[in-house]
Amino acid sequence: MKIEHLISQIKKKKSFLCVGLDTDLDKVPQHLLSEDDPIFSFNKAIIDATCEYCVAYKPNIAFYEAYGLNGWKSLERTMDYLNVEHPDIFTIADAKRGDIGNTSFRYAKAFFETLNFDSITVAPYMGRDSVEPFLEFKDKHTILLALTSNKGAFDFQTLDVEGKQLYKSVLRTSQGYKNAENLMYVIGATKASFLKEVREIVPESFLLVPGVGAQGGNLQEVCKYGMAKNIGLLVNSSRGILYASQGEDFAEKAGLKAKTIQEEMEVELDRLT
Numbered sequence: 001m002k003i004e005h006l007i008s009q010i011k012k013k014k015s016f017l018c019v020g021l022d023t024d025l026d027k028v029p030q031h032l033l034s035e036d037d038p039i040f041s042f043n044k045a046i047i048d049a050t051c052e053y054c055v056a057y058k059p060n061i062a063f064y065e066a067y068g069l070n071g072w073k074s075l076e077r078t079m080d081y082l083n084v085e086h087p088d089i090f091t092i093a094d095a096k097r098g099d100i101g102n103t104s105f106r107y108a109k110a111f112f113e114t115l116n117f118d119s120i121t122v123a124p125y126m127g128r129d130s131v132e133p134f135l136e137f138k139d140k141h142t143i144l145l146a147l148t149s150n151k152g153a154f155d156f157q158t159l160d161v162e163g164k165q166l167y168k169s170v171l172r173t174s175q176g177y178k179n180a181e182n183l184m185y186v187i188g189a190t191k192a193s194f195l196k197e198v199r200e201i202v203p204e205s206f207l208l209v210p211g212v213g214a215q216g217g218n219l220q221e222v223c224k225y226g227m228a229k230n231i232g233l234l235v236n237s238s239r240g241i242l243y244a245s246q247g248e249d250f251a252e253k254a255g256l257k258a259k260t261i262q263e264e265m266e267v268e269l270d271r272l273t
């Protein structure tokens, strides 16, 4: 998907919500477990209930890999459903890959071509030649981990390296990679106050911001420091939406939760105009 299309969808839906499809069979309602493919049944119900209020879905690949071949089949069915029924919705493979060049290229083919995702999360630790193979794919986007939402982010990402914090080098150096226009970055919602400095380095880049909801990040703060002229934000919530109810009304409650977040986003978008 072209970035302009994503922006036009955000404006149309008045939302920059990404719903994380972190589907956990220990948390889905009991009545779904007797179905042939409970993961897909759950995802389909969640997508049907939330698609009006969001512009992106982010299956976290760990939740599918954990169930072996059946998990991959559920992921494939989920992607087919999204690509056929909701081609305007941006898809993110939260896979956090990155390896030597020829291996990265295979990861890129797996997620961009075989599964037809619009984007993938990638770890920057192995540097330029581990990231550029992802950037070669036209209209596909590589979302580089910069400053993550977890506590351990402070172990390395904020270390002082030659006078600047390491995550800032990730932002600045990667802007020099070939096809850098296909880059986006992960900045955790729990690190909202850092967004001001992030925007000094990448004023227009799209940021995937996970960590509102279950991890306690604050949407208003994220918008205050992180919103760009072109909006430039995709804010993710997974558990806060998926498991708003674990009863038979799970989809309805997920829809209501997504709607509440969309309404808060609409207020923030109105401030831009």
Ligand SMILES: O=C(O)c1cc(=O)[nH]c(=O)n1[C@@H]1O[C@H](COP(=O)(O)O)[C@@H](O)[C@H]1O
Residues within 6 Å of the ligand: 020, 022, 060, 094, 121, 147, 148, 149, 150, 186, 187, 188, 210, 211, 212, 213, 214, 215, 236, 237, 238, 239, 240
């Ligand atoms: O890359 C991510 O999406 C990600 C980066 C990060 O810094 N923090 C983070 O929580 N995530 C992912 O975002 C989702 C957050 O889920 P909830 O905390 O349930 O909303 C999970 O799939 C995480 O793996």
